[in-house]
Structure formats: structure tokens, C-alpha cells
Amino acid sequence: MTALASWRDTPTRAAIVEFVEAVSGDGPRHVPVERRVAVLDNDGTLWTEKPMPVELGFILQRLAAMADQDPTLRDQQPWKAAHEGDHAWLGKVVTDHYQGDDSGVKVLIGGLLKAFDGMPVEEYVDRATVFLDHARHPSLDRDYRDCGFLPMVELLGYLADHDFTCYIASAGDRDFMRVISNPMYGIPPERVIGSSNALRYEEDDHGGAVVYESRPDFFDDGPVKPVRIWSRTGQRPILSVGNANGDLPMLRFTGGRDLPALRMLVRHDDADREFAYTAGSEQALDEAAKRGWPVISVRDDWSTVFAETP
Amino acid sequence: MTALASWRDTPTRAAIVEFVEAVSGDGPRHVPVERRVAVLDNDGTLWTEKPMPVELGFILQRLAAMADQDPTLRDQQPWKAAHEGDHAWLGKVVTDHYQGDDSGVKVLIGGLLKAFDGMPVEEYVDRATVFLDHARHPSLDRDYRDCGFLPMVELLGYLADHDFTCYIASAGDRDFMRVISNPMYGIPPERVIGSSNALRYEEDDHGGAVVYESRPDFFDDGPVKPVRIWSRTGQRPILSVGNANGDLPMLRFTGGRDLPALRMLVRHDDADREFAYTAGSEQALDEAAKRGWPVISVRDDWSTVFAETP
Numbered sequence: 001m002t003a004l005a006s007w008r009d010t011p012t013r014a015a016i017v018e019f020v021e022a023v024s025g026d027g028p029r030h031v032p033v034e035r036r037v038a039v040l041d042n043d044g045t046l047w048t049e050k051p052m053p054v055e056l057g058f059i060l061q062r063l064a065a066m067a068d069q070d071p072t073l074r075d076q077q078p079w080k081a082a083h084e085g086d087h088a089w090l091g092k093v094v095t096d097h098y099q100g101d102d103s104g105v106k107v108l109i110g111g112l113l114k115a116f117d118g119m120p121v122e123e124y125v126d127r128a129t130v131f132l133d134h135a136r137h138p139s140l141d142r143d144y145r146d147c148g149f150l151p152m153v154e155l156l157g158y159l160a161d162h163d164f165t166c167y168i169a170s171a172g173d174r175d176f177m178r179v180i181s182n183p184m185y186g187i188p189p190e191r192v193i194g195s196s197n198a199l200r201y202e203e204d205d206h207g208g209a210v211v212y213e214s215r216p217d218f219f220d221d222g223p224v225k226p227v228r229i230w231s232r233t234g235q236r237p238i239l240s241v242g243n244a245n246g247d248l249p250m251l252r253f254t255g256g257r258d259l260p261a262l263r264m265l266v267r268h269d270d271a272d273r274e275f276a277y278t279a280g281s282e283q284a285l286d287e288a289a290k291r292g293w294p295v296i297s298v299r300d301d302w303s304t305v306f307a308e309t310p
Numbered sequence: 311m312t313a314l315a316s317w318r319d320t321p322t323r324a325a326i327v328e329f330v331e332a333v334s335g336d337g338p339r340h341v342p343v344e345r346r347v348a349v350l351d352n353d354g355t356l357w358t359e360k361p362m363p364v365e366l367g368f369i370l371q372r373l374a375a376m377a378d379q380d381p382t383l384r385d386q387q388p389w390k391a392a393h394e395g396d397h398a399w400l401g402k403v404v405t406d407h408y409q410g411d412d413s414g415v416k417v418l419i420g421g422l423l424k425a426f427d428g429m430p431v432e433e434y435v436d437r438a439t440v441f442l443d444h445a446r447h448p449s450l451d452r453d454y455r456d457c458g459f460l461p462m463v464e465l466l467g468y469l470a471d472h473d474f475t476c477y478i479a480s481a482g483d484r485d486f487m488r489v490i491s492n493p494m495y496g497i498p499p500e501r502v503i504g505s506s507n508a509l510r511y512e513e514d515d516h517g518g519a520v521v522y523e524s525r526p527d528f529f530d531d532g533p534v535k536p537v538r539i540w541s542r543t544g545q546r547p548i549l550s551v552g553n554a555n556g557d558l559p560m561l562r563f564t565g566g567r568d569l570p571a572l573r574m575l576v577r578h579d580d581a582d583r584e585f586a587y588t589a590g591s592e593q594a595l596d597e598a599a600k601r602g603w604p605v606i607s608v609r610d611d612w613s614t615v616f617a618e619t620p
Binding site for chain 1 (some may be wrong): 334336344429432435475484485488492498499501502506509511513516517518519520527533534535536537540541542543544545546559562563564565566567571
């Protein structure tokens with residue numbers, strides 16, 4: 001298969017090829033293999049994030065199951081909305097968030113932190129696997145596992161072929177993303193950087209277990225992204241792709257004083273094939289325009305958005 | 311070169327070969343490649359930790375440099391000891407620690423947290439590299455970079471040849487170990503798990519910097535080790551090697567309910583070629599004896615301890 005086959009012959013594609021050939025060639029912009037580190041956001045960058053992040057569906061399913069078991073939870077949010085399948089409440093949380101009111105987000109996070117309290121990480125992975133094996137996108141007529149952007153999967157392959165080491169660097173839950181990162185993107189679990197609740201080790205007679213606590217460890221967004229990327233890789237990346245304001249520090253951090261850099265944003269401008277929205281990406285798109293970072297237009301740069309499903 | 315050439319033909323070596331062949335063969339104990347994860351402690355497991363961890367020399371050098379610049383620091387510990395080259399104070403800190411008195415350790419850590427406050431991670435790496443390019447062991451007649459245990463380097467190579475992914479999992483400073491992990495052990499920076507101070511991202515016009523704060527992020531020892539191993543790898547290891555009590559939870563965590571496991575301890579019992587000590591390893595050695603975990607005797611299992619130096 002031709003590299004980047006689902007990319008149209010546009011300046012964006014040309015910028016990618018020019019950069020990757022320059023850093024992997026013998027010329028003045030050569031970067032040694034061990035420093036060819038790429039970081040890519042997940043929700044909205046590698047797969048679709050509308051109408052809501054996939055992970056939220058998993059959490060809501062869990063909250064609903066908790067409310068099924070414990071009727072006292074049914075009167076309080078977010079269990080109430082999960083139990084009643086009340087998408088309007090969730091929609092309002094998101095709308096309020098974009099208008100600067102995070103009171104709903106706090107209620108949601110409060111539930112989220114309790115949803116997996118005390119659960120061993122391996123049980124969480126098993127449950128997330130079952131969820132992802134069955135979850136279907138509400139409008140795209142495909143399973144969530146088939147909602148990855150084919151051109152981005154091709155980009156990951158193209159980078160790997162040029163000896164890049166690619167990481168996911170996302171605000172999404174790390175252990176949730178680990179379930180799909182290898183089958184969907186060829187990225188193994190140790191190269192998934194994301195948010196997590198705090199963990200503790202509990203001893204037992206069978207090797208013990210690492211279990212979630214009901215408090216956050218970190219939320220991997222905004223200025224936390226460069227910190228988490230360093231912590232996990234010990235490297236400054238030379239290529240990064242995001243789609244939202246929270247990706248800006250990661251994009252700025254890329255390259256630094258000494259290394260060549262390619263920073264890109266995905267712009268969702270294709271209501272026919274995916275979604276069209278800019279909410280949450282305004283600053284990022286402004287800065288990309290100002291600095292001349294390539295913007296990947298779903299409508300213009302991609303000949304195909306999703307792989308054909310079996 | 312024959313695999314494990316510096317290992318004598320002992321039951322310990324036989325246990326390693328038997329396990330590695332079983333999990334990488336087609337028999338009932340086969341483990342798929344992606345689950346062949348090994349974790350190894352560093353100080354006292356991959357290289358010598360006596361008379362003191364190498365990293366401590368680096369911190370003391372930095373504290374002494376701070377006291378050179380700021381005379382007011384010369385009256386307070388640990389700057390006073392660093393400035394005066396007072397090894398007796400440090401020796402007492404260690405002795406007190408083993409006797410359950412950590413007041414000195416706290417003073418030392420207080421200095422350590424201030425030693426790199428506000429320093430960009432890349433500057434720290436540069437300084438650690440310079441230190442490690444010149445640091446020489448006080449009694450072994452070799453540079454610190456030549457203080458790796460040759461049989462353990464061979465073990466890492468043997469595991470890699472059988473498609474294991476090997477990580478360092480150590481209480482040592484993560485970013486310090488990253489400087490030597492690849493040249494000494496063939497372990498890249500993204501596979502070094504260790505302790506770290508907290509980090510923050512600071513913007514500037516050149517890609518910004520990730521800098522250290524003067525507070526700990528985590529100290530990667532005891533029950534924190536399984537947590538950090540999961541966070542970094544998303545896997546439960548099947549092989550682990552340590553040498554001290556702080557490695558016990560990591561060893562217990564290895565394998566778990568479902569996977570074959572090999573857990574080993576290095577026993578320092580060779581005063582002629584390295585050092586002989588058990589302080590800090592008593593519980594670990596007891597548990598190894600109780601559970602039948604192989605104990606690697608420096609004296610009996612290794613025909614050579616260190617590689618010949620150029």
C-alpha cells in the first residue's frame with residue numbers, strides 16, 4: 001500500500017512528507033533515531049470524539065450499574081442521569097463547560113472518581129475490553145473500534161517506517177485507551193500517556209493487585225501534557241498532533257531550541273463524513289494560523305476518513 | 311558470545327534458562343511476546359551501590375557548588391557536610407536509617423529537593439552526563455560507568471534475545487538513571503521507572519521547559535513499585551530481580567494469579583570482588599528462602615563480576 005494513501009495531495013500532506021524525509025535523511029535536519037519521538041492526542045485526533053468521548057459511555061454504563069444495585073444513588077447526579085439515560089443533563093454539563101461554568105463537570109468527576117474505587121486495574125481492563133467490543137457509535141453506523149481516522153493510522157505507520165517512536169498523549173483515561181491503542185493504532189500500552197486516578201498496591205496471597213483510589217492522580221491536559229510526556233519518555237518530542245486548546249502546551253513544547261519540529265492540528269470541518277465544530281479549539285486554531293503550523297482539514301486533506309468496515 | 315557467559319553452571323543459572331525457555335517456547339507455560347515484561351532494580355542489582363549510591367555523589371557535588379556560591383548555606387546540613395566533604399555525617403545518616411532513625415534522612419532529602427529546584431530537566435540531564443563521564447568508584451579502581459554487573463548485562467541481553475521487554479524499576483532518580491541506562495544496559499530512557507521530584511511546565515519563546523519543583527512527586531520503593539510499574543507499562547511483569555526489602559512488593563506482584571513468574575534476589579556476599587552486606591535486605595532474603603525464589607550469589611553464581619576496563 002502506498003504510504004498515506006488516504007491523504008489527498010495537499011500542502012498538508014507535503015509538509016508531513018517533507019519533514020519526515022528531512023529528519024530521517026542525511027541532510028542538515030537529520031535527527032538520530034532515538035530522538036524521533038512523536039506524540040499524538042487521541043480524542044478528536046486519532047478517533048472521533050463526538051457526540052461525546054467514548055470513555056464517557058463506559059463510565060455512564062458503570063454509574064448506571066451502580067444505581068441499579070443501590071437505589072439511594074438514583075436521586076443524585078451523575079448516577080441519576082446515568083440511570084435514566086438522561087443525555088440532556090450531560091449535554092448541559094458540556095455546554096456549561098464551554099461557557100466557563102464547570103459546576104456540572106465537578107459533579108460528573110465526583111461520580112467518575114467513585115465509579116472504579118477499589119477496582120483492580122486488571123478488572124478495569126477486562127471491563128473496558130468488553131465495553132469496547134460491543135460499543136457502537138450513535139450516528140456513524142459503525143462500532144467505536146472502527147471510529148479511528150484511517151489517515152492518522154496511516155500517518156502512524158509512516159512514522160514507524162521512518163523509525164519514529166509514537167506515543168498517545170491524551171487527556172483520556174490512560175488504562176481505557178490502552179485497551180484499543182494496539183489493535184487500532186499499533187501503539188503498545190507502555191506508549192499510552194493519559195489521565196489516571198491514583199493507584200495503590202494491595203497485598204494478597206496471589207501477587208496482590210494495583211487498585212484505583214477515589215482521587216485523581218493527574219489530569220493530562222494543558223501544561224500537564226509536557227510534564228507527562230517527559231516523565232514517561234525522558235525526551236522532548238519532534239512531532240506532535242492535537243486538535244484542541246488543551247494540546248497547545250504539548251505543541252509548543254515540541255522541538256524546543258535545538259530540534260526540528262512539526263506541530264499539527266486536526267480541524268473538524270466535515271459535517272458530511274464526520275463532524276464540524278470548533279468549540280474548545282479556538283485558541284489552538286488561532287495559534288496555528290499565527291505560527292504557520294499545518295492544519296489538517298478533515299474535509300480537504302483526507303480522501304477517506306474511516307476504514308471500510310467488514 | 312555464549313549467552314550468560316559470566317554465569318557459573320549453577321542451579322541459579324539453570325533456573326533462569328529453564329524459565330526463559332519455557333515462557334518463550336511452545337509448551338504449556340508459553341507467554342505471548344507482548345506480555346514478556348521484566349523489571350529490574352538498579353542500585354545493588356544492575357550496578358554496585360556501595361559505599362553509597364552513585365547518585366548521592368552527584369547530589370553532594372551540587373550541594374557543595376551551592377554552598378560555594380552562597381556562604382549562608384555552609385552552616386546547615388546537608389550543605390555543610392557537602393561543603394566540608396564530611397563523609398562521617400553521611401555515614402551516620404545511613405547508620406541511623408538502618409536503626410530506624412530517619413531524622414538525618416529527612417534533612418538530606420530537604421537539601422536534595424532544593425538542589426535542583428527550578429532547573430530544566432534537559433539541563434539536569436546534561437549535568438548528570440558530565441558527572442557520570444568523570445565519576446570514579448572510590449575503591450573498585452574503575453569508573454562508575456564500568457560498575458555495572460557484567461552477568462546482569464548478559465541477563466538483559468539474554469532476555470531481549472527471547473523477546474522480553476526489560477525495564478529498570480528502581481528507587482533511584484529516574485532522570486539520573488536515564489543517562490546511563492542505554493549505554494550501560496541497552497535500556498532506553500522510556501523504559502526507566504524511578505523516583506522523581508514534581509515537575510511543572512514553564513512557557514517561554516523557545517518551546518518552554520519542564521522544570522523540577524522542590525517537592526517530591528513519588529519515591530519509587532516498596533508498595534509504590536507495583537503502582538509505578540503498572541502506570542508506566544500497563545502490564546504485570548513475569549520476571550523481576552531486586553536486592554533489598556524495598557523490592558519485595560515488586561517481586562510479589564510479579565506473575566500474579568495467571569502468569570508464570572520468576573522472581574530473584576541478588577545477594578552481596580563477595581567482599582573480595584565487590585562487597586558483602588545484608589543490611590536492608592534481611593526480610594527479602596527471608597522471603598526468598600521461604601518461597602523458593604532463586605537467590606543470585608555474587609560469589610558463587612558469577613565467574614566474573616565486572617567487565618574488563620579498557
